[in-house]
Amino acid sequence: MKIAVLPGDGIGPEVTAEALRVLDALELEGLELTHGEVGAAGYRAKGHPLPPETLALAREADAILFGAVGDPACDDIERHLRPEQAVLGLRKELGLFANLRPAKAFAGLEGMSALRPDVARDIDLVIVRELTGDVYFGEKKREILPDGRRIGWDRMNYAEDEVRRIAHVAFRTAEGRGKRVTSVDKANVLETSRLWREVVEEVASEYPEIALEHMYVDNAAMQLVKAPGALDVVLTGNLFGDILSDQASMCVGSIGLLASASLGDRTTDHGTFGLYEPIHGSAPDIAGQGKANPMATILSVAMMLRHSFALEPEAARIEAAVAATLADGVLGGDLGGSTGTSEIGEAVVSRLITTS
Ligand code: IPM
Numbered sequence: 001m002k003i004a005v006l007p008g009d010g011i012g013p014e015v016t017a018e019a020l021r022v023l024d025a026l027e028l029e030g031l032e033l034t035h036g037e038v039g040a041a042g043y044r045a046k047g048h049p050l051p052p053e054t055l056a057l058a059r060e061a062d063a064i065l066f067g068a069v070g071d072p073a074c075d076d077i078e079r080h081l082r083p084e085q086a087v088l089g090l091r092k093e094l095g096l097f098a099n100l101r102p103a104k105a106f107a108g109l110e111g112m113s114a115l116r117p118d119v120a121r122d123i124d125l126v127i128v129r130e131l132t133g134d135v136y137f138g139e140k141k142r143e144i145l146p147d148g149r150r151i152g153w154d155r156m157n158y159a160e161d162e163v164r165r166i167a168h169v170a171f172r173t174a175e176g177r178g179k180r181v182t183s184v185d186k187a188n189v190l191e192t193s194r195l196w197r198e199v200v201e202e203v204a205s206e207y208p209e210i211a212l213e214h215m216y217v218d219n220a221a222m223q224l225v226k227a228p229g230a231l232d233v234v235l236t237g238n239l240f241g242d243i244l245s246d247q248a249s250m251c252v253g254s255i256g257l258l259a260s261a262s263l264g265d266r267t268t269d270h271g272t273f274g275l276y277e278p279i280h281g282s283a284p285d286i287a288g289q290g291k292a293n294p295m296a297t298i299l300s301v302a303m304m305l306r307h308s309f310a311l312e313p314e315a316a317r318i319e320a321a322v323a324a325t326l327a328d329g330v331l332g333g334d335l336g337g338s339t340g341t342s343e344i345g346e347a348v349v350s351r352l353i354t355t356s
């Protein structure tokens, strides 16, 4: 079980260290960890946010544990050298087209949600976000118009096979959950979305037991705060999924709580090859201060054990220890507490042991 560990920038290394501490405490046999540089760290060390050595490490692994990338010091460098290109490049190069972002209420944290506690309490959804297409990867350009005005453009497009494969992921995910898929698009305005809707309908016919509804993204943003408990599997494109998943995190309580798995078609001896990362960024404002919340990265390790290594009991153990830690009021600054990064990691480890 080879894991490529790519901590990246800002709080990435701090939260990754705690996630590895939790992994270590499980005393799994046959784990092999390699470490690589990505993001601004990769750029500084090797001149590229995704150095070829790091990409090779990632390819050779069964799973990748990714911290975060982004550094304000890199704001003015060319786009292809920006830290974000590391994660975008890994997703694209490794064919990780399916991004699963679960959002579930934690007992005891209802008061930290940006929503009323009685609304927040019911959240149990997963965003299935397409990850290697859309306006993220369409042609981009900067031009000067004949009259001298600068113009920038990014092409939004989806081919039907790209929509079909992510739709299958959503319907299969729904089979193991509440059997409902909400497909989010902007079909009242965008042609890309009209095709999306058509293809999702076609795929739906193969899953008669799953209820499908379509929702415009503006309405979805509203429903996510009005009645998030009514959502089960939210299927959407790359850009809308990026936006809605940050919103979902504050409905749960903090962006420091949401994990993610990015999967493709490739399987390994143990399960599906995947990249696992918190949905938050590098948070440069608090980097190096030991106050970042490591829960999202710890929960990403649980997703890794589940999807890449078929270790469901161990994944569930981590999730139970995280839930117990939060229920006991061990909270970082993002949740109104004052517990530091490594104390939170320790608290999870101690509950791993007592819940085993
Ligand atoms: C995310 C992040 C990334 C994205 C950035 C860092 C490129 O916001 O994983 O949600 O936009 O996909």
Ligand code: MG
Pocket (backbone or CB within 6 Å): 242, 243, 246, 279
């Ligand atoms: Mg995002």
